[in-house]
Amino acid sequence: MLEAIQLVKSFGDVTAVRGVSLVIKPGEVVGLIGASGSGKSTLLNLLAGLVDATEGVVKLNGERVKGPSEQLVPGHAHIKLVHQEYQLMPNVSIRENISYALRFYEKRYQDFRVEQLIRLCRLESVQHRVPRQVSGGEKQRTAIARAIAEKPAVLLLDEPFSHLDLPNRELIRSMLLDLVRNEKTACLFVTHDSMDALSISNRIGILQEGQLVQMGAPMDVYRRPYNAYVAQMTGPANLVRAKHLPLMGIIHAYQPNALACIRPEHIRLSDRGRFGGTVRHVFFKGAYCEVEVEMNRFVNLTFLAPSNEKIKVGDVLGLEMAPDAVHWMRGSS
Numbered sequence: 201m202l203e204a205i206q207l208v209k210s211f212g213d214v215t216a217v218r219g220v221s222l223v224i225k226p227g228e229v230v231g232l233i234g235a236s237g238s239g240k241s242t243l244l245n246l247l248a249g250l251v252d253a254t255e256g257v258v259k260l261n262g263e264r265v266k267g268p269s270e271q272l273v274p275g276h277a278h279i280k281l282v283h284q285e286y287q288l289m290p291n292v293s294i295r296e297n298i299s300y301a302l303r304f305y306e307k308r309y310q311d312f313r314v315e316q317l318i319r320l321c322r323l324e325s326v327q328h329r330v331p332r333q334v335s336g337g338e339k340q341r342t343a344i345a346r347a348i349a350e351k352p353a354v355l356l357l358d359e360p361f362s363h364l365d366l367p368n369r370e371l372i373r374s375m376l377l378d379l380v381r382n383e384k385t386a387c388l389f390v391t392h393d394s395m396d397a398l399s400i401s402n403r404i405g406i407l408q409e410g411q412l413v414q415m416g417a418p419m420d421v422y423r424r425p426y427n428a429y430v431a432q433m434t435g436p437a438n439l440v441r442a443k444h445l446p447l448m449g450i451i452h453a454y455q456p457n458a459l460a461c462i463r464p465e466h467i468r469l470s471d472r473g474r475f476g477g478t479v480r481h482v483f484f485k486g487a488y489c490e491v492e493v494e495m496n497r498f499v500n501l502t503f504l505a506p507s508n509e510k511i512k513v514g515d516v517l518g519l520e521m522a523p524d525a526v527h528w529m530r531g532s533s
């Protein structure tokens with residue numbers, strides 16, 4: 201189990217990580233979502249023991265993880281970090297890149313484990329090529345295979361999906377889930393894309409300006425975001441001030457400036473709609489369309505409509521939603 205307790209990291213005047221505490225258990229996938237500059241990479245480096253904390257500690261199974269100032273070789277044998285740039289050896293094959301991580305093991309075990317990793321990471325067809333002859337997704341899978349070669353207790357991944365096309369994203373997602381299940385690794389990855397985190401994580405955390413503002417099961421965080429930042433980082437969200445909600449038939453007792461989050465899928469087209477507006481944009485998303493409607497000068501709403509609904513810019517639509525579609529956010533944003 202990896203545990204971070206009140207981690208703080210400052211670089212001069214800049215505090216990149218502000219009092220982050222979290223736990224990752226074996227066999228668990230945790231996705232951390234944060235905007236650019238929110239402290240994701242710094243936090244990963246702290247957890248991997250590659251950067252000294254200004255305050256706080258990291259513990260692996262109860263033992264403190266040392267920072268680079270306390271040891272000759274930075275890092276921890278049982279915590280592996282896969283960087284965004286893969287950092288493969290350019291002049292040796294994919295297979296040799298993986299087996300290098302096992303160079304201190306007996307040859308027979310080394311061969312057995314390399315075969316296993318190549319199969320798990322689906323690298324059979326490219327194993328004899330050098331890194332420049334393989335795709336970004338294959339490099340990413342090689343970097344993961346190398347990181348997990350020695351069965352680390354913890355696997356940390358910096359934006360593992362960011363350079364990949366959709367099929368490769370899906371491949372890496374399912375590969376990670378297989379890996380965590382088979383090898384009981386504790387896995388934490390950081391991303392700025394909510395879909396990656398929501399779809400494969402047991403828990404997600406949201407980093408805002410170095411603080412972990414919310415952590416929980418993906419569905420709970422998505423349904424009950426703490427503040428506007430969390431709402432927007434976890435998916436499309438209508439953020440509506442309390443004073444505008446009576447327009448939508450919602451009677452409430454909140455302060456006029458309290459902020460509500462309404463997810464687009466909770467608003468529906470309705471002939472008998474209690475509210476409505478004029479369509480400003482229609483974004484085709486494949487299985488559905490995201491439709492932006494102007495209710496009045498102050499309120500625009502987005503809702504989802506089936507792709508086969510013939511909705512055009514300028515149409516006047518009636519809408520409805522259930523009162524429990526409204527989630528009041530507690531945190532200021």
Ligand SMILES: Nc1ncnc2c1ncn2[C@@H]1O[C@H](COP(=O)(O)OP(=O)(O)OP(=O)(O)O)[C@@H](O)[C@H]1O
Pocket residue numbers: 211214215216234235236237238239240241242243392
């Ligand atoms: N070595 C450093 N010296 C000074 N400031 C730093 C250093 N490393 C990071 N920072 C600052 O700390 C903050 C957090 O940076 P970090 O790279 O952790 O964010 P991030 O969420 O990973 O961003 P991105 O998604 O853009 O990679 C930023 O304001 C950054 O400029």
